[in-house]
Amino acid sequence: MPGDTDVHDVAAALRVSIGMLLRRLRQVRPADELSLPESSALARLDRTGPATPGALAKLEQISPQSMGATLGTLEGRGLIERHPDPADGRRVVMSVTADGLEVLRSRRSARAERLAQALSAGFTPAEVSMLAAAAPLLERLAQSI
């Protein structure tokens, strides 16, 4: 069908563009800023509310061990807290601290600011809207493969 978009082409294009964007996002990281998995986990915990490491690992689609390492760093920086689950001694429940909320709410992180500025400077409002619409699709795509 002529009007159809070939999913193979889309898949290939997404792979390349996402690889490039991620590399750049990693590179523009000032020393004291959260890494990508750290900020992703912090944002996730904020969205879910208090949750166990295992649940967060499933939601972020990484191993519990990896999530444990990330959460350990966030806890060390005072952005999240851990509490034992009184009903089940095996479980711990993580929650975002006031400092963590402050980090989430403040938008002055150099990396986020740089990305936002690039969007403002180099993209039309229509293009920004397209990217805004694409983000949830990308997340859904990540969950479906």
Next chain:
Amino acid sequence: MPGDTDVHDVAAALRVSIGMLLRRLRQVRPADELSLPESSALARLDRTGPATPGALAKLEQISPQSMGATLGTLEGRGLIERHPDPADGRRVVMSVTADGLEVLRSRRSARAERLAQALSAGFTPAEVSMLAAAAPLLERLAQSI
């Protein structure tokens, strides 16, 4: 302005969704398949035509050392070739071999196929079109930050 899309929100959403998608793309990698940087470099070399490692590193926005490692793997698998530049003894020029072209053209790589199937199965044609339109924007964004 009410109709405006907040670039900060878009930036944050993109960071999270791209992180998740990349992790998933990495995970679904069969043993003998090209890694993400490898297939990205191979596709890049195909687009540019014969090029030096340094030029490819700039285009892919990684260090020359990293590109050198990636190219070494691709060369070891016979997908690219290296030729000394007769005009400048410092330079080498890489080019895609027939085997490399075959890999690029064949779409039966398990990872690409899985991504394409996820697109077919879980997304409407309109959504696929949106992702198709977003891919070049993501690449442009990667170049502008």
Next chain:
DNA sequence: TATTGTTATACTCTATAACTATA
């Protein structure tokens, strides 16, 4: 001196496997 590429080393992120404690 400047440029191209390579070698050496280290860090981040992630995985799998093995372990402990609790249910």
Next chain:
DNA sequence: TATAGTTATAGAGTATAACAATA
């Protein structure tokens, strides 16, 4: 036995620094 989490170890991908060869 099964589950939640931790510790130990390894591998991929990337970076910076130091080096060699050529311009």
